Amino acid sequence: MMIEVVVLGFFQDYTGRKNIELEIEKPITIREILKRISPELAEYIESHPENSIILVNGVSIYNMKGFDTRVRDGDKISIMPVVGGG
Amino acid sequence: MLKGGWTGKILWIDLTKEKSTIWKYDPSMALHYIGGRGFAIRILWDHLKPGVDPLHPDNLLIFAVGPLTGFPLPSSGKLVVASKSPLTGGYGDGNIGTKASVMMRKAGYDAIVVEGKADEPVYVYVEEEDVTIHSAKDLWGADVREVHKELTNKYGRDSGILTIGKAGENLVRYAIVMSEEDRAGGRPGMAAVMGSKNLKALVIRGEKPLPAVDEKTIKELGAKAYKDIKGAPMYPHWMEQGTMMIYEWCQENSVLPTYNFREGFFEEADKVTGKVMAEQYKKYQKGCPNCNMPCGNVAEAKKRYKGTKAEMDYENVAMLSSNIGVSNMDDVIKLIREADDLGVDTISVGSAIAFAIEAYKKGYLKEDELDGIKPDWGDAASALDLMHLIIERKKFGDVLAAGVRYASLRLGGDTVKFAMHVKGLPITAYDAHVAPGMALAFGTSSIGAHHKEAWIIAWEAQYGFEKVDKTKVEKVIELQRIRGGWFETFVTCRLPWIEVGLSLDYYLTFMEAATGIKYSAGDLNRIADRIYTLIRGFWIREYGYWMRSMDMPPMRWFEEPLTQGPKKGAHLSLDAYNQMLDTYYELRGWDRNGIPRRSTFDNLGLSKEARELEAMGIELTP
Ligand code: SF4
Numbered sequence: 001m002m003i004e005v006v007v008l009g010f011f012q013d014y015t016g017r018k019n020i021e022l023e024i025e026k027p028i029t030i031r032e033i034l035k036r037i038s039p040e041l042a043e044y045i046e047s048h049p050e051n052s053i054i055l056v057n058g059v060s061i062y063n064m065k066g067f068d069t070r071v072r073d074g075d076k077i078s079i080m081p082v083v084g085g086g
Numbered sequence: 087m088l089k090g091g092w093t094g095k096i097l098w099i100d101l102t103k104e105k106s107t108i109w110k111y112d113p114s115m116a117l118h119y120i121g122g123r124g125f126a127i128r129i130l131w132d133h134l135k136p137g138v139d140p141l142h143p144d145n146l147l148i149f150a151v152g153p154l155t156g157f158p159l160p161s162s163g164k165l166v167v168a169s170k171s172p173l174t175g176g177y178g179d180g181n182i183g184t185k186a187s188v189m190m191r192k193a194g195y196d197a198i199v200v201e202g203k204a205d206e207p208v209y210v211y212v213e214e215e216d217v218t219i220h221s222a223k224d225l226w227g228a229d230v231r232e233v234h235k236e237l238t239n240k241y242g243r244d245s246g247i248l249t250i251g252k253a254g255e256n257l258v259r260y261a262i263v264m265s266e267e268d269r270a271g272g273r274p275g276m277a278a279v280m281g282s283k284n285l286k287a288l289v290i291r292g293e294k295p296l297p298a299v300d301e302k303t304i305k306e307l308g309a310k311a312y313k314d315i316k317g318a319p320m321y322p323h324w325m326e327q328g329t330m331m332i333y334e335w336c337q338e339n340s341v342l343p344t345y346n347f348r349e350g351f352f353e354e355a356d357k358v359t360g361k362v363m364a365e366q367y368k369k370y371q372k373g374c375p376n377c378n379m380p381c382g383n384v385a386e387a388k389k390r391y392k393g394t395k396a397e398m399d400y401e402n403v404a405m406l407s408s409n410i411g412v413s414n415m416d417d418v419i420k421l422i423r424e425a426d427d428l429g430v431d432t433i434s435v436g437s438a439i440a441f442a443i444e445a446y447k448k449g450y451l452k453e454d455e456l457d458g459i460k461p462d463w464g465d466a467a468s469a470l471d472l473m474h475l476i477i478e479r480k481k482f483g484d485v486l487a488a489g490v491r492y493a494s495l496r497l498g499g500d501t502v503k504f505a506m507h508v509k510g511l512p513i514t515a516y517d518a519h520v521a522p523g524m525a526l527a528f529g530t531s532s533i534g535a536h537h538k539e540a541w542i543i544a545w546e547a548q549y550g551f552e553k554v555d556k557t558k559v560e561k562v563i564e565l566q567r568i569r570g571g572w573f574e575t576f577v578t579c580r581l582p583w584i585e586v587g588l589s590l591d592y593y594l595t596f597m598e599a600a601t602g603i604k605y606s607a608g609d610l611n612r613i614a615d616r617i618y619t620l621i622r623g624f625w626i627r628e629y630g631y632w633m634r635s636m637d638m639p640p641m642r643w644f645e646e647p648l649t650q651g652p653k654k655g656a657h658l659s660l661d662a663y664n665q666m667l668d669t670y671y672e673l674r675g676w677d678r679n680g681i682p683r684r685s686t687f688d689n690l691g692l693s694k695e696a697r698e699l700e701a702m703g704i705e706l707t708p
Binding site: 008044052058060063080081086 | 323324329335338537545547548553581584587652
């Protein structure tokens with residue numbers, strides 16, 4: 001099973017790239033995904049949840065089960081800082 | 087009496103009478119309105135005759151700083167420029183980062199008001215109590231950079247210089263005040279007001295110490311705040327890309343304005359991101375006074391316009407790239423440079439160009455009306471020609487120079503649906519098909535569609551774009567209070583707080599150290615509410631009526647779903663928007679038509695103003 005992860009902004013400093021494809025065996029949680037792509041990023045995000053936006057297929061995990069939200073085959077995960085711009 | 091923070095003085099310049107006076111204002115204005123836009127609305131309400139044509143000599147042009155401006159604390163080099171807007175007909179203001187802010191403080195003033203009109207082009211030189219008016223005949227017609235250079239040579243590098251370009255001279259209704267070549271402020275046509283007064287520039291110098299009750303605390307705490315900023319996790323990324331870092335973020339969330347806000351997703355966005363700008367085009371960065379997180383990223387074109395440099399802020403870039411379909415960085419740099427040199431608001435001119443392309447393609451405009459220009463999406467050369475047509479006010483450019491609201495009323499038909507403005511002020515660079523909170527922020531911003539007050543979009547992405555509830559409306563108001571209230575009255579830059587997370591607590595201590603008065607967050611919010619209600623009162627006074635449709639974003643976002651990108655099919659719901667607007671009015675104490683209730687005026691100490699509106703025949707709900 002494949003999931004697609006997009007990492008934006010300074011979170012790329014942790015992952016080194018923007019697009020990541022992850023092979024998973026069974027549905028896993030956002031927390032596990034974060035650990036798999038970068039344990040340091042996972043630590044940062046979990047300690048500053050207000051500074052990050054995580055979307056599963058465009059929907060904020062805030063409105064699902066937070067870090068315990070499970071993702072499945074074909075899901076698209078976007079991980080981004082609460083950026084500025086104005 | 088005022089002990090510190092404020093100088094207690096306002097310089098009032100009358101260009102018709104060629105004289106100036108120093109006004110020692112009633113200190114209660116400082117206590118109840120703080121400064122910046124608070125002073126501006128208070129002065130406009132009290133001293134502007136209702137119904138004055140914004141381009142008439144009687145209109146007042148106000149430059150105002152605040153009790154924190156200029157101190158050695160983060161990003162304190164800002165000033166507010168305000169007037170009755172020739173673009174919207176209501177209250178207009180903008181803030182600009184410039185040495186002129188610090189110099190106004192050192193010259194000993196909390197504000198400078200200009201009224202009247204000079205017989206011939208002039209500039210005004212203010213050096214503390216010495217105010218002189220000089221001929222600007224030689225400078226008339228010159229672009230912003232030339233004027234800046236000329237006046238810098240004459241008065242020195244540390245002078246504060248505010249100027250207008252050709253757009254202001256030609257009374258383009260979204261001409262913007264410029265400083266230091268590419269800093270801009272006053273989107274609702276503040277530079278057209280300058281132009282209408284024949285005022286090409288204002289130069290300010292002074293050496294007076296800034297008044298503070300407790301200078302030591304400001305210094306020490308300021309140093310600590312600067313350190314916090316440097317240590318913030320966001321800092322390195324911010325320093326690399328500035329506001330441009332949001333470009334790809336907007337694309338990812340389908341809120342990047344594309345093809346005149348028809349879409350929120352631009353297929354060529356990859357070529358214009360903050361990363362591309364930083365890695366391939368950026369030359370250096372510059373900032374406003376007292377700022378250690380400068381966001382003016384100056385990029386240089388490489389091919390077609392080799393050597394041309396411009397400051398790349400997200401708003402400028404998005405409105406002159408995706409929103410007109412352009413993806414070549416060289417073209418974007420050129421368009422921004424040109425707009426800055428001419429002194430026209432990049433956002434509004436981007437909106438006007440996009441509107442003209444769409445109107446032309448849909449058959450509302452003919453080639454000859456555009457002087458032979460055949461505009462098209464992605465065609466930067468014709469966009470540049472259109473910009474000149476507007477600034478020269480030739481053919482239909484003359485209509486476009488009055489803004490997209492006016493142009494759409496002239497053209498009629500469906501053009502009204504794709505004239506992307508609220509209250510006449512073009513929407514800034516966030517497409518809100520998917521973002522009801524941002525739509526409400528645009529709808530209720532106090533100067534017309536602008537993001538500076540409630541830039542809710544990042545919060546909204548996290549909270550859930552799809553939600554339309556009271557919490558979201560409350561957030562809009564909270565942001566309006568802090569961004570449109572606190573920072574616009576202190577007057578300092580909001581970005582240290584919003585971008586790198588500097589704690590708001592600092593500002594309460596800064597205020598106490600500067601003024602000796604202990605303002606709580608609640609006090610400041612109440613002042614912000616007073617300002618919002620008075621500004622709303624001003625719009626009603628000038629329009630003579632009010633309707634809730636004036637607080638609505640354009641119909642495009644409701645009626646024409648996105649056709650591109652991952653959020654294909656998304657659009658705003660009219661019912662949901664109306665529900666949010668009702669909640670907004672209720673929380674603000676305004677009635678169902680957006681008119682503040684009599685009791686709201688009374689509670690905010692604005693009973694006299696309420697009576698004035700009633701005397702005009704405006705019915706106020708109790
Ligand atoms: S953050 Fe940018 S806008 Fe704010 S003061 Fe610094 S340079 Fe100016």
